[in-house]
Amino acid sequence: MNQTLYRTPLYDAHVELGARLTPFAGWEMPLSYKSILEEAKSVRYQAGIFDISHMGRLRIAGKGAAYILQLLTTNDIEALSIGKAHYSLMTNPQGGIKDDIIVYRTGKSEFLVVVNASNTSKVIAWIEPFIPQTEEELHVENTTSHTAMIALQGPKAQSILETVLGTPELRELERFSHRAIIFKENETSAELLCCRTGYTGEDGFELIVSKEYASLVWNALLAAGATPCGLGARDTLRIEAGYPLYGHEIDESISPVEAGLMWAVKLEKGNFIGRDAILEAKRLGPKCRLMGLLMHGRALPRQGYTIYRENREVGVITSGTFSPLREVGVAMGFLNTEVARPYVSVEVDIRGQRYGATVVPKKELLQKPHLEEKS
Amino acid sequence: MTLIPENLKYSKTHEWVRMENDIAVIGITDHAQSELGDVVFLSLPEVGRILKYDEPFGEVESVKAVSELYSPLSGEVVEVNTAIIDSTEVVNEDPYERGWLIKVRISDPSELDKLMDADAYAKHCEGS
Numbered sequence: 001m002n003q004t005l006y007r008t009p010l011y012d013a014h015v016e017l018g019a020r021l022t023p024f025a026g027w028e029m030p031l032s033y034k035s036i037l038e039e040a041k042s043v044r045y046q047a048g049i050f051d052i053s054h055m056g057r058l059r060i061a062g063k064g065a066a067y068i069l070q071l072l073t074t075n076d077i078e079a080l081s082i083g084k085a086h087y088s089l090m091t092n093p094q095g096g097i098k099d100d101i102i103v104y105r106t107g108k109s110e111f112l113v114v115v116n117a118s119n120t121s122k123v124i125a126w127i128e129p130f131i132p133q134t135e136e137e138l139h140v141e142n143t144t145s146h147t148a149m150i151a152l153q154g155p156k157a158q159s160i161l162e163t164v165l166g167t168p169e170l171r172e173l174e175r176f177s178h179r180a181i182i183f184k185e186n187e188t189s190a191e192l193l194c195c196r197t198g199y200t201g202e203d204g205f206e207l208i209v210s211k212e213y214a215s216l217v218w219n220a221l222l223a224a225g226a227t228p229c230g231l232g233a234r235d236t237l238r239i240e241a242g243y244p245l246y247g248h249e250i251d252e253s254i255s256p257v258e259a260g261l262m263w264a265v266k267l268e269k270g271n272f273i274g275r276d277a278i279l280e281a282k283r284l285g286p287k288c289r290l291m292g293l294l295m296h297g298r299a300l301p302r303q304g305y306t307i308y309r310e311n312r313e314v315g316v317i318t319s320g321t322f323s324p325l326r327e328v329g330v331a332m333g334f335l336n337t338e339v340a341r342p343y344v345s346v347e348v349d350i351r352g353q354r355y356g357a358t359v360v361p362k363k364e365l366l367q368k369p370h371l372e373e374k375s
Numbered sequence: 376m377t378l379i380p381e382n383l384k385y386s387k388t389h390e391w392v393r394m395e396n397d398i399a400v401i402g403i404t405d406h407a408q409s410e411l412g413d414v415v416f417l418s419l420p421e422v423g424r425i426l427k428y429d430e431p432f433g434e435v436e437s438v439k440a441v442s443e444l445y446s447p448l449s450g451e452v453v454e455v456n457t458a459i460i461d462s463t464e465v466v467n468e469d470p471y472e473r474g475w476l477i478k479v480r481i482s483d484p485s486e487l488d489k490l491m492d493a494d495a496y497a498k499h500c501e502g503s
Contacts, residue, residue, distance in 0.1 A: 020412075035467070037413045232398045232412065232438060298416045300436055322415040322438050351441070 008053035009214035023115035027054040039233035048229035049221050056120030059141045060112040064134030076266040079104045085176045091274030096252040105279040116246045148214030153204030163224045173261030192357040201241030201366045208237045236321045242362025248319045258286040289340035292362040293328030299357035301348045308347045314339045330365045377405040385496035386447035399448050402475040406500045411437040414463040424452045450481040
């Protein structure tokens with residue numbers, strides 16, 4: 001219990017804003033500043049900022065870098081050009097997901113890999129034994145503690161970042177593209193790596209900056225109108241967007257076939273760790289699939305709750321929350337394939353009581369009924 | 376710092392009681408709503424239900440967690456604040472006034488002695 005928690009370079013900024021702090025993956029992180037739901041709404045209709053400095057950032061560089069990433073990740077490194085990023089998975093030899101990651105190509109033989117905070121040490125330990133195999137120059141460096149990472153998300157993200165950086169060039173930055181842009185304030189200037197990515201279902205950017213400039217950038221974003229948002233809002237937003245979270249929708253026992261992540265697996269690229277097992281899982285077909293659920297009743301589904309259809313156990317909830325957009329409970333869960341179809345009616349056991357729910361494609365969890373009126 | 380009005384009585388499970396003759400108005404404290412965060416669902420008893428001291432009488436669910444409500448006194452439920460069922464944010468915004476939950480006609484006034492005053496409750500919160 002008394003294990004020391006890591007603090008991000010923005011810790012003091014969170015305390016100053018009166019954040020409620022929570023331990024998360026070994027870090028002391030803001031859970032919320034005022035209200036999880038208000039923060040989530042600000043991202044849907046305006047823009048919010050999140051301290052995501054706890055996420056692991058690994059610099060992988062040297063002539064062997066592309067080789068090792070091609071071997072250890074499921075997406076195709078050869079298809080990733082400089083200035084681009086892609087979503088990818090690291091799988092184990094059994095085809096289970098070790099982690100889901102974003103890989104940035106920052107140079108011909110230089111990559112930045114962003115991993116889940118809870119998996120940073122595990123991923124490094126997994127990569128290390130493969131390094132000698134490359135027989136080429138290769139450096140794997142954990143740069144997490146040298147930098148801060150801030151997610152700026154929401155329909156106003158671009159205009160806020162343009163204000164802060166004093167540049168209109170972000171308009172041209174496509175989704176999953178990144179560029180280093182100089183942030184200037186008075187006599188200070190700092191390089192900001194801006195990538196058009198996010199975990200909320202909204203337009204936005206993830207920004208990486210050297211730790212000594214973190215609070216300067218954070219405060220400039222606040223001053224430009226972004227709302228500070230904590231991990232509570234981040235979780236609600238990602239569930240609404242149907243995005244998986246390690247430890248909930250994905251883990252070492254779940255294959256990309258079941259998790260619906262085969263779009264990030266390029267079987268045709270050649271050999272990689274887990275490929276044979278994934279091919280076999282694909283051939284056999286999944287026993288269950290990850291789907292979205294919309295609740296009818298006044299209760300929230302949470303991880304581990306059982307899903308029934310006609311009194312038969314057919315699945316389990318992996319994540320659930322209250323959707324401020326729909327004003328009902330929304331969830332994701334694994335369902336046996338025969339019921340893992342859109343608009344099937346099921347029931348969720350919530351503390352001994354059954355509540356009706358409708359199965360939907362994950363993408364349908366996120367709908368913005370009033371966006372036009374409110375934006 | 377959370378608000379702990381002087382004129383109320385408090386249970387260890389973070390309910391407050393305001394006596395109006397033999398009727399106890401019951402709600403959850405500012406500390407409780409703050410710990411829970413955004414309340415999204417409330418499950419409250421029917422009028423007429425007889426509650427015993429420390430008996431669960433409903434649930435308050437927030438985005439983060441669900442918490443059982445315990446009756447701080449024995450008696451009969453005479454009124455339920457149905458106005459907040461569809462605007463649960465009132466429990467966060469105004470836990471001691473508009474956010475009250477139920478009114479109970481108490482059957483054993485001696486149970487009031489089991490409840491804490493504001494000072495004792497403030498200490499209880501610090502320790503929790």
